[in-house]
Amino acid sequence: QQQVKQSPQSLIVQKGGISIINCAYENTAFDYFPWYQQFPGKGPALLIAIRPDVSEKKEGRFTISFNKSAKQFSLHIMDSQPGDSATYFCAASILNTGNQFYFGTGTSLTVIP
Amino acid sequence: KAGVTQTPRYLIKTRGQQVTLSCSPISGHRSVSWYQQTPGQGLQFLFEYFSETQRNKGNFPGRFSGRQFSNSRSEMNVSTLELGDSALYLCASSLESSETQYFGPGTRLLVL
Numbered sequence: 001q002q003q004v005k006q007s008p009q010s011l012i013v014q015k016g017g018i019s020i021i022n023c024a025y026e027n028t029a030f031d032y033f034p035w036y037q038q039f040p041g042k043g044p045a046l047l048i049a050i051r052p053d054v055s056e057k058k059e060g061r062f063t064i065s066f067n068k069s070a071k072q073f074s075l076h077i078m079d080s081q082p083g084d085s086a087t088y089f090c091a092a093s094i095l096n097t098g099n100q101f102y103f104g105t106g107t108s109l110t111v112i113p
Numbered sequence: 114k115a116g117v118t119q120t121p122r123y124l125i126k127t128r129g130q131q132v133t134l135s136c137s138p139i140s141g142h143r144s145v146s147w148y149q150q151t152p153g154q155g156l157q158f159l160f161e162y163f164s165e166t167q168r169n170k171g172n173f174p175g176r177f178s179g180r181q182f183s184n185s186r187s188e189m190n191v192s193t194l195e196l197g198d199s200a201l202y203l204c205a206s207s208l209e210s211s212e213t214q215y216f217g218p219g220t221r222l223l224v225l
Contacts, residue, residue, distance in 0.1 A: 006155070032212055043117070043203050043216030044156070089155060098161050099144050099207050099214060100169040105155040 006104025019077040023090035030092040038087045117217035131192040138206030145187040150201040
C-alpha cells in the first residue's frame, strides 16, 4: 500500500515555465514532508521540506504548497531550467520515531530548452 | 566531509545466491537507513539502524537483513536472491534527530 501517492509520473515543461508535482497522503500522523531531487547515477538529495504548521515554503525557485485539510502537498518549480531535468520524489515521515520515510513513486521532469 | 559511500556500485548475481552490500555513513552520523528503488515503485524503506540497533523495519521478507557496526558502518544482506530483487539499493545516513537524510549513490543489483 502506497502511503504517499505522487503524480504525474512524467512531466515535460518548456524552459521558463512552471513545473508542478502533486502528492497526497493518508496518515495524519505525518509531520514532515520533504522533496528529493535525483539525477541519473546519483542518490536522491534533499531539495526542500515543510512541516504541517505552515501552508507554504519557498526557497529560490522552489516552493512547497501544503494543504493539511486535503492531505495534499505540491512542489512548484518556477522558471524551470534544463538543469532541473531530474526525477523528483515527495516523501513523508513522523519525526521523533526514527528515520523511516515513505516516498512517492517519483516524477520524471524534462525541461525542454 | 566525505559523503555516504556504498560498495560495490554494481553487482550481478544469480537466483538463489546471497549478497552483502556495504554502506559507510557521513562521519558523525549514527543513523543509517536502507531503501530499495525500483522503476514505478519509488523508494521502499527496508530498515533503519541507530547505534547498532534496528530502530525501524519496513515490510520486506526476512531474506532481507542488516546490521550496523560500532563505527556506524552498515551492511545489508539478501539471502536466496529472486529475480524481483533486482533494484538499486540506497543507503542514507543522518544525525540522531536530523530531518535531513543524505543518500549514497546506491548499489545496483542485477539478479539473473
